[in-house]
Amino acid sequence: MLHFAVAGVPHSTPAPGGTVEGLKRAHALGITAMELEWVQRVPNAPKRMEEIRKTAEELKMVLTVHAPYYVNLNAQDPLKLAASIKRVQAALSMAELAGARSVCVHPAFYLGMDPREAYANVERATEMILKDRDKRFPSVNLAYETMGKGTQFGTLEEVLCLSKKFGLYPCVDTAHMHARSNGAYNSKKEFKTILDLYAKYLGKRSLNKVHFHYSGIEYTAKGERRHLPLNESDARWRDFLAVLKEEDIGGVVVCESPILEEDTLLLQKTYARI
Numbered sequence: 001m002l003h004f005a006v007a008g009v010p011h012s013t014p015a016p017g018g019t020v021e022g023l024k025r026a027h028a029l030g031i032t033a034m035e036l037e038w039v040q041r042v043p044n045a046p047k048r049m050e051e052i053r054k055t056a057e058e059l060k061m062v063l064t065v066h067a068p069y070y071v072n073l074n075a076q077d078p079l080k081l082a083a084s085i086k087r088v089q090a091a092l093s094m095a096e097l098a099g100a101r102s103v104c105v106h107p108a109f110y111l112g113m114d115p116r117e118a119y120a121n122v123e124r125a126t127e128m129i130l131k132d133r134d135k136r137f138p139s140v141n142l143a144y145e146t147m148g149k150g151t152q153f154g155t156l157e158e159v160l161c162l163s164k165k166f167g168l169y170p171c172v173d174t175a176h177m178h179a180r181s182n183g184a185y186n187s188k189k190e191f192k193t194i195l196d197l198y199a200k201y202l203g204k205r206s207l208n209k210v211h212f213h214y215s216g217i218e219y220t221a222k223g224e225r226r227h228l229p230l231n232e233s234d235a236r237w238r239d240f241l242a243v244l245k246e247e248d249i250g251g252v253v254v255c256e257s258p259i260l261e262e263d264t265l266l267l268q269k270t271y272a273r274i
């Protein structure tokens with residue numbers, strides 16, 4: 001089963017808004033999943049998480065989380081590194097309480113370092129993040145995201161390799177890969193190579209439960225600039241959906257379009273018709 005998630009509270013949610021009302025609105029629109037956007041900070045609100053979990057369960061909505069942007073697991077300053085690790089752990093703990101299945105994280109910046117050196121640092125930080133995993137967040141996946149700029153740690157190989165090592169699965173953002181490569185990853189053949197590499201690292205069965213991101217995207221030679229609505233971009237989104245269907249991919253595709261529910265429904269409805 002493949003769910004298309006709206007990236008945050010739908011624009012058409014009635015006042016005063018908020019996640020619980022947003023879940024109800026998304027459900028009323030026929031959407032079956034939502035990514036909670038904790039990109040500025042992680043809420044420290046166990047009670048509210050309980051309310052979100054209950055609502056999502058009642059409405060049979062699948063939840064994922066986007067962790068804060070302010071994370072660099074390759075930070076050289078020990079205080080900055082410790083703060084990054086704490087932020088990721090907080091996102092995982094709250095996600096556990098909210099009943100979310102996976103938390104995507106922008107892992108790091110290279111800071112001019114050799115990618116292999118950065119990889120070793122991120123790997124070490126991941127060990128620390130997951131130290132009390134069984135106690136604090138036993139059922140949530142830590143999904144390192146494929147990133148849209150060449151200065152950012154997060155090629156497909158990097159996030160797959162780390163995921164394999166720790167028994168996780170990554171957040172594959174195909175739009176980011178399209179931007180980072182300055183236009184590649186936008187055809188059926190290229191979408192298939194992504195899935196093939198994914199299966200090579202994590203096994204074919206791992207494609208039954210993915211955490212993907214998708215949207216249109218504006219980019220330059222330096223990579224990602226901003227997310228765009230599907231039909232205002234060069235994204236061959238129908239081809240993307242066709243490959244997801246052909247390969248029988250299951251899990252969640254989060255639609256990160258600025259027109260939230262509109263494009264989420266466009267993907268969902270088109271997918272259903274294929």
Ligand SMILES: [Zn+2]
Nearest residue numbers: 066104106145
């Ligand atoms: Zn992201």
